[in-house]
Amino acid sequence: MKIGLLTSGGDCPGLNAVIRGAVLKGVISHTTEFVGFRWGWRGVVERDLMPITRHDVRGLARQGGTILGSSRTNPFEGEGGGPENIQRMLDEEGIDAIIAIGGEGTLTAARRLYDEGGIKVIGVPKTIDNDLLATDYSFGFDTAVEIATEAIDRLRTTADSHGRCMVLEVMGRHVGWIALHSGMAGGAHAILIPEQPQSIEQICEWVESVRERGRAPLVVVAEGFTLPDMTEAHSHKGLDAFNRPRLGGIAEMLAPMIEERTGIESRATVLGHIQRGGEPTAYDRVLATRLGMAAVEAVYDESWGNMVTLRGTEIKTVSIAEATGSLNTVPQSRYDEARILFG
Numbered sequence: 001m002k003i004g005l006l007t008s009g010g011d012c013p014g015l016n017a018v019i020r021g022a023v024l025k026g027v028i029s030h031t032t033e034f035v036g037f038r039w040g041w042r043g044v045v046e047r048d049l050m051p052i053t054r055h056d057v058r059g060l061a062r063q064g065g066t067i068l069g070s071s072r073t074n075p076f077e078g079e080g081g082g083p084e085n086i087q088r089m090l091d092e093e094g095i096d097a098i099i100a101i102g103g104e105g106t107l108t109a110a111r112r113l114y115d116e117g118g119i120k121v122i123g124v125p126k127t128i129d130n131d132l133l134a135t136d137y138s139f140g141f142d143t144a145v146e147i148a149t150e151a152i153d154r155l156r157t158t159a160d161s162h163g164r165c166m167v168l169e170v171m172g173r174h175v176g177w178i179a180l181h182s183g184m185a186g187g188a189h190a191i192l193i194p195e196q197p198q199s200i201e202q203i204c205e206w207v208e209s210v211r212e213r214g215r216a217p218l219v220v221v222a223e224g225f226t227l228p229d230m231t232e233a234h235s236h237k238g239l240d241a242f243n244r245p246r247l248g249g250i251a252e253m254l255a256p257m258i259e260e261r262t263g264i265e266s267r268a269t270v271l272g273h274i275q276r277g278g279e280p281t282a283y284d285r286v287l288a289t290r291l292g293m294a295a296v297e298a299v300y301d302e303s304w305g306n307m308v309t310l311r312g313t314e315i316k317t318v319s320i321a322e323a324t325g326s327l328n329t330v331p332q333s334r335y336d337e338a339r340i341l342f343g
C-alpha cells in the first residue's frame with residue numbers, strides 16, 4: 001500500500017503531527033509506503049511529490065507549519081487537474097490512496113474528486129477557527145487560544161499602567177470560537193464575534209462600566225465581527241487566492257470609535273498569523289497524532305470519501321459531506337454564558 005499525503009488551505013500548528021502520526025501508524029502497524037504531495041493540491045496537479053520515510057518524521061510532533069507546504073490550488077483546474085488526470089497520475093506513481101489534510105475547502109475538493117471520479121481519498125479536518133461542524137475540535141485551535149490568551153494577559157498589564165482600553169483582534173472569519181475561549185480565559189470585558197453583532201453603544205456601555213470600577217477595559221474581537229450597520233466583515237487587504245476578502249482591521253476601526261465616544265484612550269492590537277505559527281500545544285499534538293493514525297486505518301478500511309473526526313474523546317469516521325454542509329458556530333447559550341462576565 002502506498003499513500004499520498006497532502007496539506008492544503010491555511011496552515012495551523014499540528015499539521016506535521018498528523019503527518020508523523022500517519023507515517024508511524026502505517027510503518028509500524030502495516031507496511032505502508034508514503035509520499036507527500038508538495039503545496040497541497042498543487043503537488044497532485046503538477047505531480048510534485050517526495051517520499052516520506054519514518055526517518056523524515058522524527059521530532060515532527062512539535063514542529064509548527066507543514067513540511068509539505070500548503071496552497072489554495074483547485075485540483076479541478078490546470079493541465080493535470082480533474083479526476084481523470086489525477087487517477088492516471090496516481091496509477092503511474094503506484095499510489096493507492098490520498099489522505100488530504102485541510103479545511104472545508106480542501107475537504108469539499110476531496111469529496112468531489114471521490115464523487116465525480118472515484119479517487120480514493122480520506123480527509124483529515126483542519127481549522128484554526130474551529131468552524132467545522134463534523135468534528136468537536138480540530139488541532140491548531142487550542143494552540144491559537146493559548147497564544148491569544150497570553151496576548152490578553154500581556155495587554156492587561158500595559159493597559160492597567162495607563163488606564164487605557166485595549167482592543168485585541170483575533171482570527172475567526174465566520175465563527176468566534178478563538179475570541180470566545182481566549183476572552184473567557186483572559187477575563188476580557190467584552191467579546192465580539194461574527195455570530196453576535198453588537199452596537200457601538202453597547203460596546204461603549206461595557207467599556208465605561210469597566211472604567212467606573214477602576215479597571216482598564218479589554219475587548220476581544222474576532223476579525224469577522226460586524227457592527228449592525230455593516231453588510232460584511234471589515235476588509236481592506238484585497239482578495240485571497242480563492243477570491244475571498246482578506247479580513248483584518250476591525251480592531252483598528254473600533255478603538256478610535258470607543259475613544260471618541262468614551263474619552264478613554266484606546267489602542268488596537270491585531271494578533272494575525274502569530275496565532276497560526278510555532279509549536280502546537282500538547283493537546284493539539286495528541287489530537288493531530290490520533291487523527292493521522294486514524295486516517296491510515298480509514299484507508300485500510302477503504303472508507304473512501306470519508307474523514308476522521310473527534311467526537312467527544314473518541315476518533316470516529318464520518319462522511320465529508322457532514323463536515324462541509326454547515327459551520328460550527330458559537331451557540332447562543334455559550335455566548336450568553338460568556339456575556340455574564342462582560343462590563
Ligand SMILES: Nc1ncnc2c1ncn2[C@@H]1O[C@H](COP(=O)(O)OP(=O)(O)O)[C@@H](O)[C@H]1O
Pocket residue numbers: 008009010071072073074075076102103104105106107108109112126241242
Ligand atoms: N467546491 C470546491 N471544489 C473544488 N475545489 C475547491 C472547492 N472549494 C475549495 N476548493 C479548493 O480547496 C482549496 C483550499 O480551500 P480553502 O477554503 O482555501 O482552505 P481550507 O481547506 O483551509 O478551507 C481552495 O483553494 C480551492 O482550490
Ligand SMILES: O=P(O)(O)OC[C@H]1O[C@](O)(COP(=O)(O)O)[C@@H](O)[C@@H]1O
Pocket residue numbers: 009010011012103104126127128129130131171172173223240246247
Ligand atoms: O491569511 P490566510 O492564509 O489567507 O488565512 C487567513 C484566514 O484563515 C483563517 O485563519 C481560517 O483558517 P481555517 O480554515 O484554518 O479555519 C481565518 O480566520 C483567516 O481569515
Ligand SMILES: [Mg+2]
Pocket residue numbers: 009103104105106
Ligand atoms: Mg476554508
